[in-house]
Amino acid sequence: MEKQPILRVENLKTYFYTEDGVVKAVDGVTFDLYEGETLGIVGESGSGKSVTSLSIMRLLDEKGKIVDGKIIFKGKNLLELSEAEMRKIRGNEIAMIFQEPMVALNPVYTIGDQIMEAIMLHQNVGESKAREIAIDLLRKVGIPEPEKRVDQYPHQLSGGMRQRAMIAMALSCRPSILIADEPTTALDVTIQAQILDLMKELQKEYGMALIMITHDMGVIAEMADRVVVMYAGRVVEYGEVHEIFKKPRHPYTYGLLSSIPRLDVEQEKLKSIPGTVPDPLSFPSGCKFHPRCEFAQERCKNEEPELVEVEPGHFSRCFFWEKLKELEVK
């Protein structure tokens, strides 16, 4: 059965026109998001995952421009909407939570004020009703004593509490898509697990689609149904989570997976991908990953591979994906 995607990103190109030159932060990204599923977008810092999410929300700063592509949400191309129409979608249809709960809440208002702002903005309710909804939401995201917490300022809350409040804020209008940009990166590991559980739970309850942006393969394994692996503004691998974890078909994904510390195998040193993400102003020719790739060959330096379907629903941007298949057999 072919499901209709709720959000379809097609060949998205977002460039930043800086004084030093054009930064191709996102260069031809395509993926689908289906109702109720969780899509993980994974990659190192600077791979363009956050820019992708900001492009969907059309929240880029003045230097960033979406030069090409389509973002189709419920049949409408978001890139063609007016700013006023887009405002109705933000928060209401697509909501977003951010990496740093410490700074994503306005320090001068109580969390109640901020949640109520979102509610009153999109739902036609009065202040007292909005307050009730806010308290309900806080209870739902697992904040104890929500009647008391609603009148507290962000600095009076712990990081985990703040992230819960952020989630409550994002969920206040029952969006159909929630974009979570590294929602757990700034939190303690124990809190991370709680927040992820909470998000899973709420996703089930609200039936919304979730885009999980992270660099943490552990979070992906925990949360995602399908995964987009990004490197230097491009999708390098895309597929079901089990496929990706069990049969990575791109050396970058392979590298990411092998750099997860393991307890079951004796390791002297943690594995890592050598080198760093290339300077976005001067990407290497050919396959952008080749300087760091252990399988790189002469061809990789001159030619950029296309995204090929290696198995149904599993795509890879590598000439030598079959080699990885062999590696796995070993």
Add this chain to the structure above:
Amino acid sequence: MRVETKRTLKRFFRNPSAIIGVSLLIFFTVVAIAAPLLAPPLNPMDPSRKVHDPFTMPKVTWKQEPVPPTSKADAEKAFIAKGIAKMLYEKEKEDLVPLALKVVENLSSEELYRVYAKVSPLKSKIKEYLKTVKDKLKKAGLENPDTYINSFMTNDFLLACKKALEGDENFPQVLKSLASEIPNLRKTYLIKIFKEGFPYLDYDHAISVSKEFLKVDGNVIDFLMEKGYIKRKPIRCVDYHIFGMIDGRDIFYGVVWGTRTAFRIGLIVTFFATLIGLFIGSISGYYGGWIDEVLMRITDVFLSIPFLVAAIVLTTFLGTGLDKVMIAMVIFGWMGTARLIRGNILQVKEEQFILAAKALGVRDYLIIMRHVIPNTIFPVVIQASMRMGSLVITAAALSFLGLGAPTGYADWGSLLNYSRNWLLGAQGDVFKYWFALVYPGTAMVLFVLAWNLLGDALRDTFDPRLRG
């Protein structure tokens, strides 16, 4: 929230500079509010009348220009008159004329002024007294008692009295008895007049009295009052004008009503300059791009114009006056705020909660109003409170240049402007006119200090990052 407010207030009031600053400001506010009670805006020549505009300091004036004595004899008489006045004032002696001849020292303008200061309440009593005389005359059957009153001190009347005393049968009996009192009456009246300062009675009365008893011309009396001096010279007069007088105006009055002027200048200019600065700075900072470029270049242009020159140019076509100066201060006073708020907004704009608000679909102007400004306003509030004080100094500087408040306006700057001619004091007494400078100067210093301390305390309380 209540807890937080309480904590903030506690932190604020634990700061000594906050306590000093706030108490000074409370003091100034009370003075400003109670100005009509502390220094009633009454006409000093006639306390029953109110002055037209309380901000124009009431001035002691005379009807005529003084004329110096022309002949040597007149001058001698004037000198004697002065001596008599002094003797009368000091000793209330009955047999005065011979004593007066011995008086050699000058009666200073201060002393004469002291005489004046006491007369105002007594003037009505003398009027009453004259009225009883008039009633008596009426009862005696006189048809035109006013003419008698008017000629009360003239030779004609004295002759009439003499005649009556000599036994003229046609003269009414009551008037006869009244006439017998005349010498005493005249003496009392004379004493009263000198004691209480005759020039402050009706001018005509003064002339007739002086003509009659001192054989001095009325104009000479005026000269003796040193009108010209009183007009300009600072006069120290503790019992009536506790801060003294300058240019014929009460310094205490000026200081009290000047508090209102200071608050008015400070509040109005700060309010409008901050408003304009906030508007331009927040638009420029929030939107950035070419809007920012254009607005900031305009700001630079305004900043590059020297304020005093600009104020002089502006007042040449707006005209002088306090309101014009305030306009000039607003027009050339918003740039600091604009730059400050722009810088803060550039910083806050990058904060994630702004992005989060945008991601919730909040409108731009609501983001500015609700999220940007509350996070950037404190430095502006602090700057505004610091500016409140310095604006008063600027206004004073403009008054000094003759651009500010009109002559006689109740303004600390104008008061200091008057005293600048007397800064060096009198010959041999450098500190003679200290009061002309010290009282308005102290008021201004304390006012500026109060706002600066308040600004410091606000900064320490709300913006610990800025603590030096």
